[in-house]
Amino acid sequence: MAKESCCSNNSSKTVEASCCSKAPTEQANTSCSSALEQQSNKSDLASLLSLEIMSYRVYGMDCGACAATIEKGLSKLKDIEEVKVNFSTGKMQVSATTAEALLPIEKEIKKLGFSAESLNQKDNIKTFKIVGMDCSSCAKSIENHINTLPSVKRVNVNFSTGKMKIEHSNSVQEIISEVSKIGYQASLLGNNQQHPVEQESKKFNDNTYVVLSGVLLGFGFIGSFTGLPPLLSTILYAIAMVISGAKPVRSAFYAIKSRSLDMNVLMSAAAIGAAIIGEWFEGATVVWLFAIGNYLQNRSIERTRNSIRNLMDLAPAEAWIKEGTKISKVSVEEVSVGDIIVVKPGEKISLDGEIILGESSINQAPITGESIPVDKTIGDAVYAGTINEHGSLDIKVTKLAEDTTISKIIQLVEEAQEKKAPTEAFVDKFASIYTPIVFIVALVMIVLPPLLGLGAWGEWFYKGLELLVVACPCALVISTPVAIVSAIGNAAKNGVLIKGGTFLEKAGAITAIAFDKTGTLTEGKPKVTEIKTFNDSEEELLSIALTLEEYSTHPIAKSIVNHANDKGIISKNGDSFKSIVGKGVQATIQEETYYAGNLKLFEDLQVSLENVFVHVQEIQSKGKSVVIIGTQQRIMGIIAVSDTIRETSATALNALKQSGVKQTVMLTGDNEGTAKLIASESNINRYFAELLPEDKVNAVRQLQNEGHKVAMVGDGINDAPALATADLGIAMGGAGTDTAMETADIILMADNLEKLPHTMKLSKKALRIIKQNIWFSIIIKVAALALIFPGYLTLWMAVLSDTGAALIVILNSIRLLKFKG
Structure with missing residues (x-):
């Protein structure tokens, strides 16, 4: 039997009852009610009704403090009356005295470090699929360029999903054309703006260019050893550069124009610089390796994105x-x-x-x-x-x-992919500072040492170009989002919805999991588990019990009826049915009055309970409910009913312990006997018994005060306060509960715990892979930087280290798609 630590309400409730506060939603409702009550006169009410109200979906929040920051920041804006941000649902409602006051909301949220999408104007926003992005800097370049168009009101490009959401007044074809200028392909989702044949043709041409430039590069290289005139080799290198480099140079032009500094700018500068100093082979190799790297990265990333898109083909x-x-x-x-x-x-x-x-x-x-x-x-x-x-x-x-369940799953998964995890947000911020600093250092390296007489211009120019290539943080930036998208995709295919990278990371750090008992660890449906008869057959006892209970709506009565029906028992003819409140029921069968009820009922009837009392106590000590069947003269038998543990619960709890969860805790309103029995059957470490709903919140807080990172597993409705209090809220049975899908951080679509261990193992695996990716990217960068100054690093090696590292990081991440735990 598992080691148990019993915490009943006697110890925990008395100490912590005073700490119990209203749930956040309850407080909000109370304050809203108070605010409305204060609008006592008609003019105040009129002004309230004339407010402009806009709803938004907010991305990037990872805790309740983020919601408070947004509320405080936006409340300072002119003509803004009220800002309500709900961290759990990721939604915000803003009330303003004028419509104009709402215009800068999304821009202000960006200043605070988050992003928002208007829910009121969702129909005006078109979604495009973008092909060709291989890191988040590409997304930023597209976003910055499109934002320069006067016909575009707002745009958001998400690298993880490969999608662009845009509100614009010009034609769809113009938007596609503008995206193609930067070197990417756009197609309107749900619209045949670009025919699949055209897309395949485009892909074919891109591949052909890479192969052709590679052939020219090879001929030029071989020719330099076989007596080919140097000028001819240089021409072959130049043509190869133009073929492979046209796209990144064009993208670099628009990136600079929109004040972005992405890898296209860095690679283009390196290639052009190599040509300027006469290193045509190096320059051609740089752009060719870059093109191959982009092609392989795009193929790998598209595979990750398609793992989610395949969900759309299910229905x-x-x-x-x-x-x-x-x-x-x-x-x-x-x-x-x-x-x-x-x-x-x-x-x-x-x-x-x-x-x-x-x-x-x-x-x-x-x-x-x-x-x-x-x-x-x-x-x-x-x-x-x-x-x-x-x-x-x-x-x-x-x-x-x-509105189907599968549609909601797809929507939730895509929203989850768009939310940045804390690690991803940090890496993006680091890269945005790192890249311009290294770019400036590279320019200084090109100019300053030769001016100080520390070497030739050509030598330092070449080293500066190498530094430009090394400055590209592609592998580092891509290290987190691809891993997170892969993990979320894996979870979705296994019936688990993780609402974002933040919650994926949190799941990996959980040390204690608290479970609601009824309906989570147990079936939530009482069943007959034991029958004891005195001088009558079991069939006769069940027949009388069926007759007495078949019209009752009580869960215990229903369990007895279901058990009798399963056994093929036939009820008798009864009449004069009567319910005895708090005690049981009675009916007349074959001109004799029969009763079904608790011990109190038969004590009031003054029936001899001498032999029955011991059996009743024994059954109740096991945490079971007792129904006594008899007449005013004798007791026929006893039926024991209890809520049975799910078959999957014990297995799931054992698997959780193996995955590194230190404490499994049960929260229940049942008496201590029942709690102890269920805890022992399910291998629970610890239980809190005789809890009211508010006491569950206190139990979660107690675990947190003990130093645990706590996940709470419940049905997403009755356990909402405890789910909100826990570090991670997990709802079970989301397939039939819209509320669960809205309120919890992680949703188990099945009505059992079978997939919970997989979720915990998956999150830990994802965290390990993210750390591996980050450290690998940093080590490669440091090694490349260290090799620049002794002169060991060549320009093509620098490119290979960057694109190669990015590809290795992607391949490492997509292992999560196949993870089975």
Whole structure:
């Protein structure tokens, strides 16, 4: 049995009850109510109603303090009445006296170190897929260039998702053209602005240019050893440079124009500088290696992005809709709530709904990650993207195509990819300072030593070019986002939604996990676990119990009815049914009154309990509820009912301990006997018993005060205060709960803990890979810098160290896509 430390309400509640405060949302509601009450006169109410209100999605927050910073910063702006930021949902609402006061909001949020997207004007924002970005500096260059266009109101380019969100008044084709000027490809999502054949042709041309420049470079190099005139070799090098270098030079031009300093600028400067000093072979090698590196990086990164895009293909684009006796195939966008769709054996379910005819086993792995199909029958909910294993089903549609569970998963995962983790934000900030500093140092190196007579101009010019190449922090910048996107993609495919890199990093540092008992560790549905009879058969006892309880709505009564039905027991004819409040029920069966209830009921009836009392105490000591069946003359038997532990709970808890979690803790409102029993069965280290909902918050705080980083696992609704208090909130059973998907940091789509150990191991693995990437990138940079001054580093080696390191970092990161724990 697991080692236990019992903390009942007697010890923890009395000490910490005074610390218990209202949940943040409750406080907000209270303050809102007070504010409205103060608007007592009509003029005040009129001004309140005339306020301009805008909602935003805020990106980049990693704790509640960030929300407070934004509220404080924006409240100082002119004509802003109120700012409310909800860290848990990542949303903000701003109230202003004029519409003009809302215009600078997004710009001000950027100054504070975050980014925001207006939710009110979402329909005006178009989303483009961008191909060709291989680090976040590329995204910044595109963003800066597009922002120079007067027709563009706002733009946000995200490297991780490879998408650009833009609000503009000019044509889509103009936007695509402007992006292509900088050397990237754009296509409007959900629109055939660029035909797939054209995209393949473009890819083919890019590859051809790389191969052609490589061939010319090779001929020039071989020719220099075979007697080819030096001028001809130089011409071949120059042509190779133009073919491979045209794209980065053009991108560099627009980057400089929009005041960006990205790798295209650095590589172009190095290549042109090499040509100026007559190092044509070096210059051609630089641009060719750079082009190959970009091609390989783009292929690898696109593979990572496609792991999420593949989720979109899970749900069919069409559905068989039933109208009377007629069945026809239509697009899922044409199906309305309440329509009946037919799903044949082996087909994917196209929309969320409820089964109204038929039964089948449904493979829910695409949504919940569950490996075993789930049996479904009439009245059960089913989800788009899941597979009907056998049996034809008629399903009543409950959600439109854009509102299905799979649609929400895709939306949440993409939003998660757009949120920067603390490590990523730090690396980006470091790179933004590091690159210009090294650029300036390179210029100083080119000019100052020769002026001081410390060497020839050509020698220091070459070293300065090498430093320019080394200044490109591509591997470092890419070290975190690709790992995070890969990990989030892996989790999503396994039925776990991680809402951002921040929460992925937090999960890796968790040392204690607190679990709500009912519905999390246990089934949440009482079951009959023991039957004791006195002089009657078990069948007779269950028949009487079924007759007494079959009309009751109490969970314990339902469990007895279900157990009797499963056993094939037939109820008797009864009448004069009566509920005895707080004690049980009675009915007349075959002209005799029978009772089902607790010990108090039969004590009041003055029935002899001499032999029964010992059995009742023994069962109750195991944490079970007791239902006594009998008449006024005798006791027929006892039925024990308890909430049973889930089959997966003990296995999951053992796996969590193996993954490095030091404390597993159970929080329950049940008595200590029940808590102790469940703790021992599930191998829980520690439990807090007899807790009210607010006491769960105190229990989480107690664990935090003991030095633990605490995750709280609950259903996302009843446990909301405790989930908010914990360092990491994990909701279980998100597939059927919209609220859970909105409130928690991590969502387990299945209604069990099976995937929780995988999540913890995945986060720890991701953190290890991020650290490996960062250290590898730094070591390569330091080594390259150290080799510049003795003269061991050549220009092409500098390029190879940069693009090679970036490629190794990417390949290391995408291992997370295949991680199985």
